[in-house]
Amino acid sequence: MSLAPRLDLRQSQSLVMTPQLQQAIKLLALSNLEIETFIAEEVERNPLLDAGGGEEGPNEPIGDADAFEPRDGPADASELILGGGAASGEAALDVDLATEAFHHDSPTDMIGGLDGSLGLNGASGGASEEGPDLDSLGSGDLSLADHLLAQxxxxxxxxxxxxxQHLIDQIDECGYLTVSLAEIAERLGVPLARxxxxLAVIQTFDPTGVGARDLAECLALQAKEADRYDPCMARLIDNLELVARGDLGRLRRICNVDxxxxxxxxxxxxxxDPKPGCRYGGDPVPAVTPDLFVARRGTGWVVEINAATLPRLLVNRAYYAEVSSGKQDKASKAWLTDMLASANWLVKALDQRQRTIIKVASEIVKQQEGFFLKGVxxxxxLTLRQVADAIEMHESTVSRVTSNKYLSCARGLFxxxxxxxxxxxxxDGGEAVSAEAVKSAIKALIAGEDPKKILSDDTLVELLNAKGFDIARRTVAKYREAxxxxxxxxxxxxxxxEGAG
Structure with a gap:
């Protein structure tokens, strides 16, 4: 074996992921509202992009009444993710990137980590006729601390x-004082009695019960405010653990009442109110905006992208022609060409994203038609692999498409x-049933149980077996706790x- 240096030629194959293709795959995991934010960034960066209206556009929402019928024939040009590239169409997005790591060299490369709460107030900055409520963004609810400081x-x-002021700073959002008075007195260098x-003054503030150090003191303050804090009520509040356990016999003896x-x-x-402070402040619960609509149409189903959350993206070719016709140096010409290629790619990528989402959602509706017709x-x-095999895509692609996206139908938002x-x-050896269907059956059985004859987990197992569910007791307990x-x-x-109350 020779140890001398030499040159060898080797031929190998490898999957090369271009930055654009990486970004196209990440677009699948974003919700419509996150896509809206991403489009706003691209429009600001690329002068050849316009997020505007128009009767028709390359990013027009897709609604197909025959969504379950596969299309024959060649793919439309708008379905190509990279025109003329080696990786195009849905196959370009259908890649398992679980073990891949990519370099991020710009803010838009980090779109996969966008927070899901962006724009969840239902306003669609680019497509809404009324626009976002700017007044509601600038004014928030009065916080508990501000309310107490004013008093x-x-x-x-x-x-x-x-x-x-120092005591109010130590009151949590529920209205409880979280630090001992001795510690505060030592920290401020004042007598404990002061x-x-x-604190006694703060405990007279609105809401009643604020400034309490535990639940018993909170309830006692509210009972005093209602003029119901007699010795019997005091003993009842001192024995809240018996109230929680429902030990009415001991409570009657302790309180000396009938x-x-x-x-x-x-x-x-x-x-x-065990948490009086929760009436103030706190972030409002964001509204969930659906990404898809499913509706019954004749004997079939219509699956449609929510157009209100997706501004139409257009390539301003007139502006490109105007700029390119003038005199420009080599660097400017190259930059303008790159901007045009980037704009064309993004329009095609978003169109392909919609088609992929529609394809996956249509298969889900087809598989779960019984749910849409008759309920949970x-x-x-159903598994991701079943859907992936049915539409001939990779399981990871289906997982991305179904992440952080909501479907609105006649039965609600899911x-x-x-x-x-x-x-x-x-x-009985028949077709397997969904775990959600079993949970629904458990919930219905418990909701209809006789208060004098509470159903144990063993009894629930027997009743579920009678309904045709082959389920173990530990599974019933797990679903019940969930x-x-x-x-x-x-x-x-x-x-x-409840009977006593």
Missing amino acids: AGSTVAGPDLFIA VEAV DEDLADMIRELRSY AHLRP ELKYFFTSAIQSA MGIGSSVQRRRQKAL
């Missing part, structure tokens, strides 16, 4: 106001991931409290 400013003054006196008085006290206690009880078990559920075997439903013991105590 403190008109109630106390001097050093006590300074102590009050801090306690200032059944009627105890029921009245529990009813009063349940009318109090008819939801079938995330696309909702339609993918595990299978539960049928007890839906936030307590055990039979907890439900029995809750029913007893």
